[in-house]
Amino acid sequence: MIRMAAVAAAFDRDLEADFARIEALVATARARAVHLLALPEACLGGYLAHLDGGADQPPALRLDGPEIARLVAIAGDMVVCAGYCEDGGDGSRYNSVVCVGGGRVLGNHRKVHQPLRENASYDSGDSFTAFDTPVGRLGLLICYDKAFPESARDLALDGAEIIVCVSAWPGSRTGAPEDLAEDRWTRRFDLFDRARALENQVVWLSANQAGRFGSLRFVCSAKVVDPGGDVLATTGVEPGLAVADVDVPGALTAARRSMGHLRDRRPDAYRAVAAAAP
Structure with a gap:
């Protein structure tokens, strides 16, 4: 039995905070005996204040740098997923999520x-890859990635048992209701x-951001969903x-016993998908 938790919380440019x-x-989470914890997209340094660029950018952190090493130390034996702006070298910057646990990057x-x-x-980024962890085989997605069925399907076909999707998903910016529960982007x-x-x-x-940042108001709605x-x-x-x-x-076996969505695929019939493949 794996106890897992997803966070809805606010984060900003103040890295120490x-x-x-x-x-x-x-x-x-540790006090509640959680084994797997998902933190939001951009929880290290905050999301974008302006979607069209601008001077106020998140700090770019190296995957092998001191900040991720600090996250590894905080996580200890818990598996923790956290979003950050990755310094890819040569001036490249990526919206990334790292999974750490057991003293290393997973x-x-x-x-x-x-x-x-x-x-x-x-x-x-240009790929989706599942990987093994102490809590099972995981796949990672970030926010808008989940709007594309191919993203999660690629991870599932790579053996992912758990998919962690971290987000900075906002509510509607036009015609927004006061109550986020009624917002079309929450739905x-x-x-x-x-x-x-x-x-x-x-x-x-x-996992998702909470509160406001720049012009965005985030919908929270962190959750755990079963295979059904x-x-x-x-x-x-x-x-x-x-x-x-x-x-x-047990949950995967029960869900897939009679109606196996991965098992019962017919790739030869998906002509448009095959034709679009490189």
């Missing part, structure tokens, strides 16, 4: 799909989480920690 929040969240993903003008601030965020879990029959862990698309725990539209216990192998 971000680390203080992360330390507190990890301590709370995996890293660079966001592939860039909404609106995010490409004015970040270079784009879309939740729908993507449940659909991706169900169609791939995987456990889905979804049912939400096991959620923060709703408030900051917090969504915690659930999941027998991952």
